[in-house]
Amino acid sequence: MDKNDPSLRAVKRPLQLTLIGLWAERLAQAFWPLWTVFLAALTVQGFGALNALPLEAAWFCVLVMAGGAVFGIWYAARQFHRPTDAQAFVRLDATLAGQPLAALIDAQAINAQDEGSAQVWAAHQSRMQARLFGAVAVSPDLRLSAADPFALRYIAALAACLALIFGTPDRMANLPALTSATGPTWEAWATPPAYTGKPALYLNEQPAGNLTLPMGTRLQTRLYGAVGDMLLDETVSGRTDAVAASDPAQDFIVTRSGALTISGRDGRDWAITATPDLPPSITADPEIQRDANGRFNQGFSARDDYGVVKGGVRFTLDLGAVDRRYGLAIDPDPVEPVTLDLPLPRKGNRSAVKGTMTDDLSQSILSNLPVTATYWVTDAAGQTAQSDAVHVTLPGRRFFDPLAAALVEMRRDILWARANATRAVQILKAVSNAPDGFIRNQSAYLRLRVAIKRLDTGDVTTALRDEVAAELWDIALLVEDGDLQSAKERLARAQDRLDQAIRNGASAAEIQSLMNEMRAATKDYLKQLGAEAQKRGDQTSQNQGPSISQDQLQQMLDKLQDLMDQGKTAEATALMEQLRQFMDNMQVTEGGGSSGENPSDQTMQGLNDTLRDQQGLSDDAYRDMQDGQNGQDQNGQDQNGQDQNSTGGKSLAQRQQDLRDRLDQLGQNDALPGAGTAPGNSGRKSLDDAGRAMKDAEEALRQGDTSGALDRQAQALEALRNGIDDLNDALADEKQAKNGGSSSGEQAQDDPNGRDPLGRRTGKALRNGSDENLPQGKDVYRRADELLGEIRKRAGDLTRPEEERSYLKRLLDLF
Numbered sequence: 001m002d003k004n005d006p007s008l009r010a011v012k013r014p015l016q017l018t019l020i021g022l023w024a025e026r027l028a029q030a031f032w033p034l035w036t037v038f039l040a041a042l043t044v045q046g047f048g049a050l051n052a053l054p055l056e057a058a059w060f061c062v063l064v065m066a067g068g069a070v071f072g073i074w075y076a077a078r079q080f081h082r083p084t085d086a087q088a089f090v091r092l093d094a095t096l097a098g099q100p101l102a103a104l105i106d107a108q109a110i111n112a113q114d115e116g117s118a119q120v121w122a123a124h125q126s127r128m129q130a131r132l133f134g135a136v137a138v139s140p141d142l143r144l145s146a147a148d149p150f151a152l153r154y155i156a157a158l159a160a161c162l163a164l165i166f167g168t169p170d171r172m173a174n175l176p177a178l179t180s181a182t183g184p185t186w187e188a189w190a191t192p193p194a195y196t197g198k199p200a201l202y203l204n205e206q207p208a209g210n211l212t213l214p215m216g217t218r219l220q221t222r223l224y225g226a227v228g229d230m231l232l233d234e235t236v237s238g239r240t241d242a243v244a245a246s247d248p249a250q251d252f253i254v255t256r257s258g259a260l261t262i263s264g265r266d267g268r269d270w271a272i273t274a275t276p277d278l279p280p281s282i283t284a285d286p287e288i289q290r291d292a293n294g295r296f297n298q299g300f301s302a303r304d305d306y307g308v309v310k311g312g313v314r315f316t317l318d319l320g321a322v323d324r325r326y327g328l329a330i331d332p333d334p335v336e337p338v339t340l341d342l343p344l345p346r347k348g349n350r351s352a353v354k355g356t357m358t359d360d361l362s363q364s365i366l367s368n369l370p371v372t373a374t375y376w377v378t379d380a381a382g383q384t385a386q387s388d389a390v391h392v393t394l395p396g397r398r399f400f401d402p403l404a405a406a407l408v409e410m411r412r413d414i415l416w417a418r419a420n421a422t423r424a425v426q427i428l429k430a431v432s433n434a435p436d437g438f439i440r441n442q443s444a445y446l447r448l449r450v451a452i453k454r455l456d457t458g459d460v461t462t463a464l465r466d467e468v469a470a471e472l473w474d475i476a477l478l479v480e481d482g483d484l485q486s487a488k489e490r491l492a493r494a495q496d497r498l499d500q501a502i503r504n505g506a507s508a509a510e511i512q513s514l515m516n517e518m519r520a521a522t523k524d525y526l527k528q529l530g531a532e533a534q535k536r537g538d539q540t541s542q543n544q545g546p547s548i549s550q551d552q553l554q555q556m557l558d559k560l561q562d563l564m565d566q567g568k569t570a571e572a573t574a575l576m577e578q579l580r581q582f583m584d585n586m587q588v589t590e591g592g593g594s595s596g597e598n599p600s601d602q603t604m605q606g607l608n609d610t611l612r613d614q615q616g617l618s619d620d621a622y623r624d625m626q627d628g629q630n631g632q633d634q635n636g637q638d639q640n641g642q643d644q645n646s647t648g649g650k651s652l653a654q655r656q657q658d659l660r661d662r663l664d665q666l667g668q669n670d671a672l673p674g675a676g677t678a679p680g681n682s683g684r685k686s687l688d689d690a691g692r693a694m695k696d697a698e699e700a701l702r703q704g705d706t707s708g709a710l711d712r713q714a715q716a717l718e719a720l721r722n723g724i725d726d727l728n729d730a731l732a733d734e735k736q737a738k739n740g741g742s743s744s745g746e747q748a749q750d751d752p753n754g755r756d757p758l759g760r761r762t763g764k765a766l767r768n769g770s771d772e773n774l775p776q777g778k779d780v781y782r783r784a785d786e787l788l789g790e791i792r793k794r795a796g797d798l799t800r801p802e803e804e805r806s807y808l809k810r811l812l813d814l815f
Contacts (some may be wrong), residue, residue: 011092011101016084017137018092025140031078032144032153034072039156041065046163048187072095087096091138101127173194184265190254191218195380196306203268211270215277216381217254224248230264236272279383280304282311284375284390294362294397300342300355300387304379307350311342311377313357318391319372327413327420338364342377360397363473365387365415367396387727403439404480406431407448411472414455414465421460428452434493446477447471469551491525492646494518499576502569511564519557526553547746600731604724607687610659612721614694617655617769624652625706653701657811663687663720674730683730684724690716729792738795788812 044065045052050058072315092102104125111117144153188203192218201213219237223230223246229247235258243250245763261269285299293470302308316337322328343355357375361367371394376386399405410428413420431447432439439445451471454464555581563572650658666672666685674680794800795808 002097010489011135013137014091014137015088019083019085019088021138021140022088022091023613025142026080028140028142028144029147029494031072032077034069036148036156037065037068037072040068043156043159043163045686046160047166052807053243064759065807070137081810092135094136096131096135098128098131100131103128104132104570105352135264138169139200143554164814165274173428183275183689184222184223184229186221186230186262186264186266186401188219188221192219193217193380195309206268206270208270208274211253211439212273212275215254215256215274217274219250219252219254219260221250222248222265223250223264225265230267233261233263235259236274237273262269275381277383278305280308280377280379282308282375282377282385282387284313284373284387286392288373288390288395290395293400294395295358295360296395296762298357298373298390298392300357300375302342302353302375302377304351304377306380308344308353308377309350309380311344311375312339312374313342313373315366315371315394317366318372320371321391327409327423330417330419332416333418335365342375361394362397364394365412366394366397367412369394380697395492397447399476399480403431403481405478407472407476407479411476414460415469418462418465421455421465425452425456439479441478444475447478488525491518491521493520495576495580499573502564502572502576508565515561515564522553522557561724598736600673603666603669603671604673604727604731605719606662607727609723610663610666611717614659614720616714617652617659618717620655621652621701621706621713626712651701652709653698656694656698656701656713659690659697663691663694667691673734675726677730677733677797679726681734683723683726686719686726690719690723693719716794732793733787 044061048262049158050061053061089101093099108117108121163590179274190201190203190211190213192198192200192214196214197213219234227248228246232247232250233245234252236254236256237252238255239252253274257274258272260268260272261267262391280302282300283301283302284747287589288296288298290296291660298313300313302311304813314337317332317335319332338361340357343357344350344353345355354382371392373390373392373394374386376384378384399408406427410424414424428448429452432445432452437446439448451468454471457464460468496518501511501514556575560572560575560579563575667684672680672684674683693712697709699717700706700709701711791808791811794811795805
């Protein structure tokens with residue numbers, strides 16, 4: 001085969017690279033013990049380990065390393081075999097299909113004179129030559145796990161890297177501990193407290209002069225050579241147990257600024273400035289907030305130069321600010337302060353911490369009473385600081401059921417002072433005297449009677465008081481929440497079990513069983529929640545924040561199921577926590593609202609009612625202007641300058657003010673649809689315009705300008721109509737998006753009698769439009785409103801073609 005053949009030139013470079021790879025492979029396999037020993041020796045010397053050992057021990061370590069080097073050389077000589085070109089040839093050829101290199105150097109063995117056989121052989125050679133152009137160098141096999149199962153080479157390499165980073169070139173280059181016979185020398189280290197986060201200093205590398213160290217820094221010095229050749233003098237430790245200046249090993253702590261001097265060969269002196277650890281500081285917000293569940297929230301901020309390590313808040317009864325009436329009139333029994341740990345970040349910098357203290361102290365005697373809140377923090381040096389006292393009323397859970405509120409008050413009274421037990425028994429007996437129609441829960445009634453009997457003993461001990469107080473709290477919850485409380489507890493228990501199962505890697509069958517349990521508990525909780533909302537008339541809904549519908553809740557449960565099926569534990573845990581927060585902090589409703597109606601629908605109904613009432617007010621104002629002769633002048637005023645036409649005892653101006661206030665409340669409602677969308681923003685702007693027009697109309701009515709008021713009212717009506725139309729569009733878009741782009745309204749259908757959607761006969765001769773006027777009557781206007789609504793829905797349907805949606809929008813612009 002010709003050496004100048006292009007196919008051989010194409011494989012020349014891969015052959016060379018394969019040969020280099022063989023060299024690297026053989027060197028790594030043969031010399032890994034030698035370079036492992038070398039890196040270990042580099043690490044020992046880089047960290048100065050030999051200098052810290054006695055001379056005999058240091059020499060022993062040197063001999064061990066030398067022996068390891070001899071073993072590494074012997075191992076390399078035995079294992080290393082020089083790779084050849086032929087070996088590279090065979091390795092590369094083995095990676096090519098059909099081994100073309102071997103095929104090209106072969107000769108035809110039989111039938112070489114046969115023309116047909118020769119042509120077949122030539123074709124085979126051509127195919128093999130073509131395959132050479134795709135040759136790629138073979139990567140070397142550098143895996144040494146079989147020869148080094150304990151990965152000693154990696155340990156040595158990592159340690160050497162650390163020595164190069166944190167060690168010093170001086171210690172790499174010489175062995176001072178082993179050369180003490182040639183002359184005295186010294187070493188010194190400065191190690192700041194760990195909490196400062198500052199690195200240790202090798203003082204041999206620090207030039208003489210000024211040196212700044214944190215207080216608490218540990219100084220270690222080692223003096224080598226004959227006693228008295230090197231001396232140490234310092235004034236930074238304040239040590240009372242004086243040691244000899246020639247002591248070869250001295251350790252002490254920097255407690256103040258001063259001087260450090262090492263005298264002798266290559267001696268050095270420093271003027272050390274000791275920086276103190278400043279005490280921490282903490283401040284608390286002057287206000288304390290309450291959430292819907294009775295938990296309190298109070299912000300705080302803490303600072304420290306090196307970071308705070310712990311802290312807390314202490315709530316103490318502010319007796320002077322207590323309203324001393326009823327059960328609080330007598331002096332209280334000793335009230336222990338309540339102390340809570342401060343929530344600090346587990347990771348990151350704690351030099352500046354800003355957070356919120358949150359907890360539920362509803363069952364404490366301090367709940368809903370004036371307290372003094374004092375926050376405190378401690379740094380790593382043990383220094384403590386506290387905030388200024390904040391005087392607040394400690395929030396707690398509120399009870400809306402009268403019986404539950406009475407039980408909680410009596411519980412507070414007996415916790416305030418055991419002497420209140422007699423009075424509390426009398427009140428509780430009076431409350432439970434006629435339970436029919438008042439105490440709805442039979443279990444609560446029976447438990448209350450037992451608690452009264454226990455308390456009515458004449459000798460109320462502290463233990464008995466605490467037991468009865470706990471029972472009264474449970475009864476109050478039972479009265480306030482009914483079966484809702486037990487349903488919520490079952491749901492919380494199911495959530496906890498499922499969450500724990502996810503975290504612990506339970507089997508799919510176990511997780512599915514717990515998921516079914518949580519679904520059932522959620523369904524039961526929602527049922528009880530809806531029943532409780534109907535029983536109370538939803539009087540607490542204003543305090544429970546935004547709503548979540550059952551459809552949205554079901555979507556979250558389905559998503560959680562999918563994540564668990566896919567084995568995405570982290571995502572499932574995060575969604576589980578989000579679901580728990582929803583159930584704890586939000587009002588969960590059936591079908592999107594407490595009465596089965598979407599909150600946005602309720603808000604839109606309120607806007608329509610406002611529009612109707614504004615129209616009625618405008619009609620009354622017009623009639624007042626026309627018929628204003630009964631003791632009123634032409635401007636609608638009596639002798640006192642006040643309009644007299646009223647409904648329910650209210651003047652026109654007062655009615656106008658009430659409508660404006662109602663519109664303001666509706667305009668600020670979070671349930672207004674279309675937030676952030678074009679129709680939603682336009683609708684909100686129109687409501688603002690209507691509010692301003694109503695305010696102008698109110699002022700005109702108060703000034704007796706009924707004609708001017710009518711003009712402003714007309715503007716308000718027009719702006720209201722425009723706002724309601726835009727918000728209806730936004731609401732339709734939201735519902736359509738929620739339903740997956742499907743339209744829930746009735747679809748307009750063609751009339752088989754040849755009439756258009758408004759009941760008119762269509763034009764003749766294939767003309768668009770109609771030859772008839774618009775029919776009259778309420779049904780026509782109703783049908784027109786329906787058609788406009790349908791057009792708006794279709795125009796907002798993103799699944800429809802863009803040309804159709806553009807045409808529908810142009811239609812809406814015309815009307």
